[in-house]
Amino acid sequence: MNTTLTTTRGRVSPGSTTDTVSGSTGSTGSARNASARSTSGSPYLEIIGELGERYADILTPAALDFLAELHDRFAGTRHDLLAARLQTGVDAANGRDPHFLGETEHIRSDRAWRVAGAGPGLEDRRVEITGPTDRKMAINALNSGAKVWLADQEDATSPTWANVIEGQITLFDAVRGQLSFDSSDGKSYRVTGGETGVTPTIVMRPRGWHLVEKNIEFVDRAGRRMAASGSLIDFGLYFFHNAQALIDSGTGPYFYLPKLESHREARLWNEIFTFAQERVGIAHGTIRATVLIETIQAAFEMQEILYELREHCAGLNAGRWDYIFSIIKTFRARGRRFVFPDRKQITMAVPFMRDYAELLVATCHQRGAYAIGGMSAFIPNRRDPAVTERALEQVAADKRREAIDGYDGTWVAHPDLIPTAQAEFDRVLGEHPHQLGRTRDWVRVTAAQLLDVASIGGEITEAGVRDNVVIALRYIESWLRGVGAAAIDNLMEDAATAEISRSQIWQWIHDNSVTAEGSRIDTAWVEAVVAEVFAGLPRTPGDRFDDALAVFRTSALEPEFPAFFTVRAYARFL
Template sequence: MTPATATPMRTHTGPTAIQTHEPQVEVLGAIRPRYDEILTPEALAFLTELHHRFSGRRHDRLADRMRRRFEIGNGHDPQFRDDTRHIRDDVAWKVAGAGPGLEDRRVEITGPTDPKMTINALNSGAKVWLADQEDATSPTWKNVIEGQLSLRDAIRGELEFTSPEGKVYEVTAEQTPTIVMRPRGWHLTEKHLSFTDRTGRALAASGSLVDFGLYFFHNAEALIANGRGPYFYIAKLESSEEAKLWDDVFTFSEQYIGIPHGTIRATVLIETLPAAFEMEEILFELRDHIAGLNAGRWDYIFSMIKNYRGRGARFVLPDRSQVTMTVPFMRAYTELLVKTCHKRGAFAIGGMSAFIPNRRDPEVTAQAFEKVAADKKREAGDGFDGTWVAHPDLIPVAMAEFDAVLGERPNQIDRQRPEVHVNAAELIDVHIGLPVTNEGVHGNVSVAIRYIEAWLRGLGAVAIDNLMEDAATAEISRSQVWQWIHQDRRTEDGTQITREYIEELISQVLGEVDRRDGDRFDDAAAIFREVALGTDFPAFLTLPAYAKYLTDND
């Protein structure tokens, strides 16, 4: 990769002879057709300002995360904060709530932002489309920038796509879903862009600020003109301080392009254990910009495993398939989320069931419909205002369950749930009482390797064994394997889960998959070994995978 621009340098002469540099974001990635429509000088100037003002605080917040994980790992269970009790006890404050086009969110479809998936989402009939640049997108340079192009064209009514087979895709729906874009989390970098600070240090750009900044800069005014607005799903937050950082980013960005304060609306995913203890504080810090919270179930399970992976046998979870929404810690967290949101006038959005239909297999489709209907019936009955699906065929199924509860009402924010009382111990009650099975261990190895292989080829949302898998479910799979090994677990038939046993399963999985020229299974297996079999536990599997495979050759 070669820089597209040079960094200017200012020299101060005198006794101390300090050199300072003008902050600047430089493009290191390839410039392909139309990339210059996204990577304009004006957009790069905006990214430079975002990084200059906020990158230091981002690093501080990431350091806080490491410190908090260390404390939990050393026996200090998370608690509701004493220093913010006044926020929780003050019943007067409310959040901004829905912006235009977000009043009814009963069914939201999620998916990546390539042209085909963008068109399918806009034609789906959902109320909202989560345009995902995060867990459902492999962050290749191509996906990052061409996803921005898809969104730019869609917002302006200019998007169309012709497949290699000649099939033409066009947006035909009279009413398209409101777009809520999800940028990458604070922990991820964008190494195809470099930020040089005033000291002359060149650092990889923040994936969060890149994704947010490019989308906001190019589309905010067009979205407002369309009667909607610049809306965002915020992923992987772990504290109210991280929420405050996002709020300051939003406020600065509104001022930068001259739109009213509070135009931006965010929905925060509560998908980490620390964030579950700070839901009200997160709402408070974002109160001028927030519409609601979402129960990000899969990452939440991963976060529980990650934080308690070394705390002993009582924190070991059984097969991934047995960790359902009705187990104690998941039930407590979702009940608290609904109560907290409605107390503050915010939407509570449910999570995504992994089951998906198969149009070539009626039996699989029938089972998916049945399981998704049960999941959405439970969410609607619990007070959620909306939910997620990952496939257009599931929209009528989910819609029917929410219609049955909501009727003509756009939401049920007025349902307060005073009967819900959740304490700190209940949020970490992982007792399920079921064994680990050989099938469960094999399934984790198989899913993780097959998903990582697809991710390395640029696919972020992958149908595997009739389930929709993304980075979060791959994280559960590899982190369970790591924990089972380090906690000396056995399967129900007495098989010891060791590195050697997992190596045998890796060989078995590599023999089971359909090998083709250009596949990435050997690389995927290498990544899996690093993140599941190593002594250390990488915080996210995508960090080493991105650094090794998605920066120089994509």
Template sequence: MTPATATPMPTRTGATRAASTHEPSISVVGPLRPRYDEILTPEALAFLTELHQRFSARRHDRLADRMRRRFEIGNGHDPQFRADTAHIRNDPDWRVAGAGPGLEDRRVEITGPTDPKMTINALNSGAKVWLADQEDATSPTWKNVIEGQLSLRDAIRGELRFTSPEGKSYEVTATETPTIVMRPRGWHLVEQHMQFTDRTGRTMAASGSLVDFGLYFFHNATQLIENGRGPYFYIAKLESSEEAKLWDDIFTFSERYIGIPHGTIRATVLIETLPAAFEMEEILFEMRDHCAGLNAGRWDYIFSMIKNYRGRGARFVLPDRSQVTMTVPFMRAYTELLVKTCHQRGAFAIGGMSAFIPNRRDPEVTEQAFQKVSADKKREAGDGFDGTWVAHPDLIPVARAEFDAVLGDRPNQVDRQRPDVHVNAAELIDVHIGLPVTAEGVHANVSVAIRYIEAWLRGLGAVAIDNLMEDAATAEISRSQVWQWIHQDRSTEDGTRITREYIEGLITQVLEEVTRSEGDRFDDAAEIFRDVALGAEFPAFLTLPAYSRYLVESA
């Protein structure tokens, strides 16, 4: 396989020379399909090379920090608010940059992957913001990574059209489209279809974060500014203010690289890991020149709690996933603290996504979804959130009505302070819910995880399963609960011990229950599930082994 190298010499001949002289370079080793050259230009790859040369070592340092912190929590050292950054929390004067053009009103944001059809549907949805998701709602196939960038490029220039295999045509018809906020992959993910060679001659897989961010920013920042918006990003999976500082330095360098003013980029950080909940103010501070706000990433946050406390004994074991709602103690404390923190620093607080979705073929399911989403959004608006997420266009009016009732004509409620909120460290890890694990809950976890992984292996990252919208985060909860229940010797409410053998029986049952078809990936999905839920070790993310084993293509 001959790599196509684009920096500093973009030809295939240049790739050999770059390696021999140890010139930093990015090589494309994935297959090059029609129009990929419009994204993988020599100039764009030169920019990616600069990002990797300057920041990839720090990325590895931050990932090592994560492992060390997780080890400490697992060995009994509960997270605390940091003493060395108390001066940041105690300084009342600093504020974040806040909203950029087009981000002043974020009361309803729709989330979804970036394939052409979903891009068009999102832009026609009537939401205020579209989270263009290259992360948990996208299976990171090479096709999805690059063709998602093409969809965004075309949409930003008003050129996106799509015709389905059935001959149905799609185009953007809305006179006012949502502001695009793009979500790149988290720091832990790599892009194996691109390789970075550093000055020492060492070659490694590119960073998924830098690839997603770099290609989108390089191709679209100037056009977005001309459109009256800007290059805006959701930053996922952060665990510390040092990780936030790394992103802020990347933003500053990138702005300077293409010649736009410092602070043009706006980032909204997802607080979706337990360590990050203890550093909300520090994260805002490190990103203050580029930060618009924080988001309560509820599903990954639950997963993070399980991951960090998976071996700490029975009192940290959660019940059925369906019982871990936003009103249980640790989730309530985290969201209350997030709103208070954001508003005292001039930042937006954006609520999370309720998993319930309508079913246009089943009015009863749809009505139940509307009622549950309405209650969820009423709580968020009442708590002080400035906006929220939905995963389906039909839920936009439901969510908007609840925020309209609180906001009225105001674009947000950033000026609403919460002096009544006082959250301590113990409350952030109070997982006592007092409900049992049920046989139905265990079966649901096995079934949902296998069905989601099967779809993910076929290139689908956001999947409707049992009238819930599942993505990588909810699949992570399902498999991590199974792992914890086994290793903490839990039993179901009816007295059945949750063992590997018991789960193997459920895997067999699920494979018998699903509808099989030629080319399905259920056997591969079951294999992945066994690895990440039944193994002696706990993989940090199920997507890491699944990606390396099944999604990497050869040119």
């Protein structure tokens, strides 16, 4: 596309000879409307957001050119697949349950095919630490002693423009061994690899297909403007700038793929990977992807998702919190059969979650893919030894179950949990890096078992309603301030757990549920709980609780159910 940029009077506009954006405006700059326009009149991107310090290192003409090509080739298919999601939702609301696909039975029954498996640096994944990509958190993750750092641009990151681009700057520096951070209180943070001296392999998670990047517009061949895809922006910038540097360092460009709902969505990612590798001149199959199975629809298409990505696939992850949210969302109006009790009662030990977890391991090991466990929400509190002791006990039990069930690795959200999680996996794996040789051919899971929500039992309590209101309001307020991973009452909350909280409130209202104490859960009753909780929230200058309340009301208390609270909140408030 031969894209070029220059800066003129604080703006970035089409140029003719430069290779990089010149004249960076610094951290308080006001440069806007950066255009990545092809000199041949092809589709292009226009940057709406302000340009801060070092944004020019990331938003280079060549990178924007690459992003424009990704949108030109793949944005249409993305829109088609999002439309297909809407139809799937309508089908579920009308009583058609997800099912194992008849038209792809030949893929499931063919026992010969395998996925690519681990790339360099992904051979041992027994403990992975997850977290956002701000500089301090990134350094802590790289010094944690984990085998893998899930560099999260998705649920643990509030997608402010600063977080999106400065997160890319963080990753750019981390890949090149030049990441550092000096805090306002005089502390200095440097990457040392911690006690082992070895930094984790980076696996980056871009935003899901449903999210856009409103600070970058894509102008197509007909001149129509649309917000860019958050997925393509996150993937494209990280891949374009870092793929070769990662290969040179002995690893590679690795990704977690969130919130897929079908093998067709996996196919789109595979097509993007194929194009991207060819476009920058690296070998086909260099990319490795681990797919989060965190929607009920994807649970029925694990085999097909692996098959579509088989030349680039390393494994699957059991994304437990989004999985629970997906079931509530999908069957929210289907009656008592799908009504969940208090969130605290939805554990990995309940039957339908056990079946989901066991099916994932069996599927992965049949195909040579790693099975990565989920994240326990419990976190330690260094100021409260009793809380820390309880958290370590619960995390140990969770990771022990995963290791015994055959998982090859697991997630933690806090460095202090790594020794506990690793001890449980070391006990089962020993010196082996994985459990791929331990196939679980005896596992048989039916559609009815995956959908057996009623097997949870349990009850809805007034405390459970209140907990959901508290978590949703406090997390959304944090998210609106740009903090996407929030420690709330000794639990690590992210967008997925907030989605559970607000969607349970919506479902309980519309099902006319009654608490164990006898209170009917209707809008008026919940509004009274919200008013009480809101009045007790600690207010500080500049907080976003008023906006958080507005987001909560539109996503939990109104008749229409937004598929994701983040979509509307992002458009209105970020």
